[in-house]
Amino acid sequence: MSKRTFRVWRGAGEGALTEYEVEVNEGEVVLDVLHRLQATQTPDLAVRWNCKAGKCGSCSVEINGRPRLSCMTRMSVFEEDEVVTVTPMHTFPVIRDLVCDVSYNYQKAREIPSFTPDPATSPGDFRMKQVDVERSQEFRKCIECFLCNNVCHVIRDHEENKEHFSGPRYLMRVAELEMHPYDTEDRRKAADEDFGMGYCNITKCCTEVCPENIHITDNALIPLKERVADRKYDPLVWLGSKIGRRPKDTPIAPNTRRPTEGA
Amino acid sequence: MTSTDSTRPGGGRVRIPQRTLRTDQWWLGPVLTTLGLAAFLVYGAVRVFQQDHYWVQEHHYLTPFYSPCLAQQCAPDAALFGRLPFEFPFFLPYAFVSLPILLLFRVTCYYYRKAYYRSIWQAPTACAVREPHRAYTGETRPLMLPQNGHRYFFYAAFAISLINTWDMAVPFFHGTDGGFGLGVGNLVMLANVVLLWGYTLSCHSCRHVFGGRLRSFGRRPVRYWLWSRVSVLNNRHMWFGWLSIASLMITDAYIALVASGTITDLRIIN
Numbered sequence: 467m468s469k470r471t472f473r474v475w476r477g478a479g480e481g482a483l484t485e486y487e488v489e490v491n492e493g494e495v496v497l498d499v500l501h502r503l504q505a506t507q508t509p510d511l512a513v514r515w516n517c518k519a520g521k522c523g524s525c526s527v528e529i530n531g532r533p534r535l536s537c538m539t540r541m542s543v544f545e546e547d548e549v550v551t552v553t554p555m556h557t558f559p560v561i562r563d564l565v566c567d568v569s570y571n572y573q574k575a576r577e578i579p580s581f582t583p584d585p586a587t588s589p590g591d592f593r594m595k596q597v598d599v600e601r602s603q604e605f606r607k608c609i610e611c612f613l614c615n616n617v618c619h620v621i622r623d624h625e626e627n628k629e630h631f632s633g634p635r636y637l638m639r640v641a642e643l644e645m646h647p648y649d650t651e652d653r654r655k656a657a658d659e660d661f662g663m664g665y666c667n668i669t670k671c672c673t674e675v676c677p678e679n680i681h682i683t684d685n686a687l688i689p690l691k692e693r694v695a696d697r698k699y700d701p702l703v704w705l706g707s708k709i710g711r712r713p714k715d716t717p718i719a720p721n722t723r724r725p726t727e728g729a
Numbered sequence: 730m731t732s733t734d735s736t737r738p739g740g741g742r743v744r745i746p747q748r749t750l751r752t753d754q755w756w757l758g759p760v761l762t763t764l765g766l767a768a769f770l771v772y773g774a775v776r777v778f779q780q781d782h783y784w785v786q787e788h789h790y791l792t793p794f795y796s797p798c799l800a801q802q803c804a805p806d807a808a809l810f811g812r813l814p815f816e817f818p819f820f821l822p823y824a825f826v827s828l829p830i831l832l833l834f835r836v837t838c839y840y841y842r843k844a845y846y847r848s849i850w851q852a853p854t855a856c857a858v859r860e861p862h863r864a865y866t867g868e869t870r871p872l873m874l875p876q877n878g879h880r881y882f883f884y885a886a887f888a889i890s891l892i893n894t895w896d897m898a899v900p901f902f903h904g905t906d907g908g909f910g911l912g913v914g915n916l917v918m919l920a921n922v923v924l925l926w927g928y929t930l931s932c933h934s935c936r937h938v939f940g941g942r943l944r945s946f947g948r949r950p951v952r953y954w955l956w957s958r959v960s961v962l963n964n965r966h967m968w969f970g971w972l973s974i975a976s977l978m979i980t981d982a983y984i985a986l987v988a989s990g991t992i993t994d995l996r997i998i999n
């Protein structure tokens with residue numbers, strides 16, 4: 467057992483970092499220490515958590531400036547005398563202390579046209595090869611911790627981009643559907659114009675912070691960028707669109723986005 | 730307990746005055762990247778505009794910075810596709826066709842984009858480090874649209890890699906006494922070509938073209954196999970990127986030293 471110094475964000479947007487001296491035991495993670503703070507010094511500390519196993523995605527925070535799951539960050543990764551600073555996710559509004567309002571993510575999720583199989587097919591008709599299953603299963607490992615959307619500088623540093631950028635989490639969802647063998651929709655135009663694919667400059671922070679080690683950039687975002695380029699910048703497609711073979715673009719899901727003011 | 734940091738009132742997002750709370754050496758990667766890219770660009774510019782020491786007649790070594798050699802001043806045996814009927818001025822590289830393509834292939838490369846967006850453009854400098862720009866439009870503006878043409882530079886770079894492979898193969902048949910020969914120069918050029926192919930074939934656009942664009946792998950097993958092989962290379966794209974620019978400089982420097990008579994090519998066979 468040892469005493470460690472924690473600096474924890476208290477309050478909402480106009481809060482402050484507050485310093486605590488707290489006991490830490492061998493084998494503990496940051497979430498354990500936050501719970502000890504709740505139990506011994508500050509019972510009103512708001513922390514969102516659930517499974518304590520890195521599978522629910524609830525306890526996303528920033529620890530010493532790095533977006534992480536607090537339940538998966540071992541205290542042993544810090545030096546003995548290192549001050550541990552815990553702040554809420556930077557990109558989303560703070561409700562209180564370490565708890566954020568992540569409804570932006572749910573809004574963006576609703577805008578994506580869902581899986582649309584051929585209407586002529588019935589449940590039980592699909593036969594997928596394992597290689598096709600594995601391709602999208604990587605993306606299904608996502609635990610919706612929103613660390614990727616939190617770290618993405620497009621919205622982290624530019625609040626104004628939230629309106630037209632869905633973040634890596636939901637561009638990955640679009641990519642997943644675009645790669646589904648039985649999906650019949652074409653979301654490439656929407657990916658470019660409504661979900662903001664062009665804003666991504668593939669700096670890979672989303673991949674770096676993903677606790678599930680999903681290769682978001684290499685396996686979802688870049689392939690989606692290439693698919694958008696197929697549709698928009700391929701001369702043959704352009705020629706086809708001029709002589710009648712227009713791509714059947716799927717718009718974003720209806721009634722999911724408020725009309726912009728003045729529109 | 731004591732309150733240590735005060736912040737502006739306002740609500741909403743957390744307001745932290747520091748650029749980042751990261752305590753690790755997040756600045757080191759961008760600094761090394763900038764130095765690496767600057768070293769390559771400076772070296773490349775010096776050599777390309779030097780217009781000398783690019784060809785070893787005895788063993789037919791041609792540096793990749795001058796291939797294919799197109800100027801009237803090129804050594805006749807160095808000009809794979811013949812020579813243009815006029816002398817190139819000092820500002821026009823002898824390989825003026827291939828160099829811009831290769832440069833643009835790297836400029837539009839998904840790995841190098843990450844590298845220079847972070848280290849030079851600082852958008853962002855590192856993850857969870859506030860970027861210095863007031864506004865951000867990513868790759869949506871007309872100036873950035875050529876980034877979407879990476880695949881076309883890949884096609885052209887593929888063709889140039891074939892030329893580099895030819896340049897590497899020819900010296901094997903120009904030993905000291907004629908016929909087959911093997912020297913350190915051959916091995917340096919061979920390693921360079923292997924790394925250039927590694928970089929070219931591990932490209933994300935190559936991965937897309939070979940199979941990534943498919944909706945179903947199950948129905949196209951050959952393309953799936955190709956895609957999976959390219960994917961293995963693609964995992965190492967960053968390493969191929971750096972190793973290939975290092976090998977380009979080493980190959981060029983070696984040939985320049987031999988061509989200028991500073992060193993003698995060490996022969997292993999003939």
